[in-house]
Amino acid sequence: MSTLSGPQLVARLQWRYATKRFDAARKIPAADWAALEAALVLTPSSFGLQPWKFVVITDQPTKEKLVPVSWNQGQPAECSHHVVFAVRTKLGEAEIDAYLDSIIAARGVARESLAGFCGMMTGFANKPGLDVRAWATFQAYIALGNFMTSAAVMGIDTCPMEGIEPGRYDEILGLDKTGFATVVACAAGYRADGDKYAALKKVRFPKEQVITRI
Ligand SMILES: Cc1cc2nc3c(=O)[nH]c(=O)nc-3n(C[C@H](O)[C@H](O)[C@H](O)COP(=O)(O)O)c2cc1C
Structure with a gap:
């Protein structure tokens, strides 16, 4: 490739x-x-x-x-x-279930093998205050x-x-x-052809300002 x-x-x-x-x-x-x-x-x-x-x-x-x-x-x-x-x-049970169905269809895995993952997603979806x-x-x-x-x-x-x-x-x-x-x-x-914005110089903060290397 x-x-x-x-x-x-x-x-x-x-x-x-x-x-x-x-x-x-x-x-x-x-x-x-x-x-x-x-x-x-x-x-x-x-x-x-x-x-x-x-x-x-x-x-x-x-x-x-x-x-x-x-x-x-x-x-x-x-x-x-x-x-x-x-x-x-x-984001509720129906949406999570539909996603689990598509994993099962794509990867041929058993639903039971996804129980942990399902629990994680359900926990996330039910998190109080989740917007x-x-x-x-x-x-x-x-x-x-x-x-x-x-x-x-x-x-x-x-x-x-x-x-x-x-x-x-x-x-x-x-x-x-x-x-x-x-x-x-x-x-x-x-x-x-006439879009004058195409010729404008890019405006970006310098790399030193927006990238911190640790
Ligand atoms: C989320 C988002 C929303 C934007 N909305 C508009 C818009 O409604 N109209 C517009 O002309 N440009 C819009 N822009 C373009 C930005 O003004 C532009 O990306 C920025 O000034 C940087 O310029 P460049 O993309 O030409 O490099 C938007 C850009 C982003 C990322």
Whole structure:
């Protein structure tokens, strides 16, 4: 399997920027999109519980409806694929059981062998004061990072978007009453020629300030 060298990786990460203007005429080819969906699905999560749903929007009228509930930012309409990262609002026996079923199916192990693991997850889920939505949101942001980096490696542009009204997204996408709630979105596609943000220098604190070596 081929890998990127360190300088190649850094070049891809320098290339990525939060894209403000997408070329609305360019769509991500199906095979590339399939790889990005795989990146979403392969995202690691705490206990492996995957407390998320990724809503992929390519329907143009729906993308346009999201602009006014995205602080009037144009990316949802202009991008190729708009991804909404939604999280579970509840973590109970049913969710843990469904996950155990998928472990059994994937690895062919006996349910009894997972009793200890099940106990750990149940203990976590029942911890007094656990904010399931906040915990699931941490997991969703890992998926967001994984998605953006994967896209950058493939030469696909993205814009992470917290500038959205999550409750309105839920209404428009029919997420309310599904047990999932929107936390963040990410537009994906190809930068428009005239997007002046592409040429801006990166602003980052110096490495010495943000990395401590012990
Ligand atoms: C979680 C998150 C939410 C963001 N929300 C928005 C947004 O709503 N609109 C936007 O144009 N940029 C948004 N950004 C982009 C940031 O402003 C940008 O990543 C940051 O300034 C660094 O610039 P760069 O990504 O171009 O290197 C967001 C970034 C992150 C990580």
